[in-house]
Amino acid sequence: MSQVFNGSVLLPGESGPGLSVSFELGSDFVRLLAGEDELGTWAQRECDVAPAGKGSFSMELGDESLTFTPASPSAFAEAMTVPLQPDPGSRESDDADKPKYDYDAAIDEVIARVMPLREANGHDEFLSKPMLIGIVGTAAVLMVGLVGMSLIV
Numbered sequence: 278m279s280q281v282f283n284g285s286v287l288l289p290g291e292s293g294p295g296l297s298v299s300f301e302l303g304s305d306f307v308r309l310l311a312g313e314d315e316l317g318t319w320a321q322r323e324c325d326v327a328p329a330g331k332g333s334f335s336m337e338l339g340d341e342s343l344t345f346t347p348a349s350p351s352a353f354a355e356a357m358t359v360p361l362q363p364d365p366g367s368r369e370s371d372d373a374d375k376p377k378y379d380y381d382a383a384i385d386e387v388i389a390r391v392m393p394l395r396e397a398n399g400h401d402e403f404l405s406k407p408m409l410i411g412i413v414g415t416a417a418v419l420m421v422g423l424v425g426m427s428l429i430v
Contacts (some may be wrong), residue, residue, distance in 0.1 A: 279303040280356050284347035300345060309397065326357045332382030350382045409415055
């Protein structure tokens with residue numbers, strides 16, 4: 278059974294959002310797909326992955342080099358058994374003060390999983406019509422009762 282990770286890739290020297298791809302990790306292969314087009318398939322032993330920071334990973338696929346930014350960096354790192362961040366010893370001197378945990382990637386992942394509040398009936402209304410009628414009816418009965426009690430006393 279294989280795992281699929283959606284994300285984007287950039288070739289060395291490229292910048293911008295990159296090409297949207299799916300990275301498929303099989304039991305003994307890795308495959309890169311752009312929509313319905315297969316960009317390549319490699320034996321898993323030909324795949325070398327290292328963290329590049331900010332939720333991205335540098336990859337060596339056979340003789341190809343690229344940077345892969347998955348939609349879920351933590352799930353990808355776990356599946357590939359690599360850390361989310363580069364080794365602290367390999368950082369440049371100006372990167373030494375940055376935190377080891379990639380907060381930006383974690384926040385992006387949480388935001389991607391947030392679902393809007395919806396009523397169980399599937400409508401955009403927070404309260405369904407029967408619930409609203411029940412609440413207003415109960416409030417009206419209570420008000421009548423309170424007014425009646427205040428007149429008796």
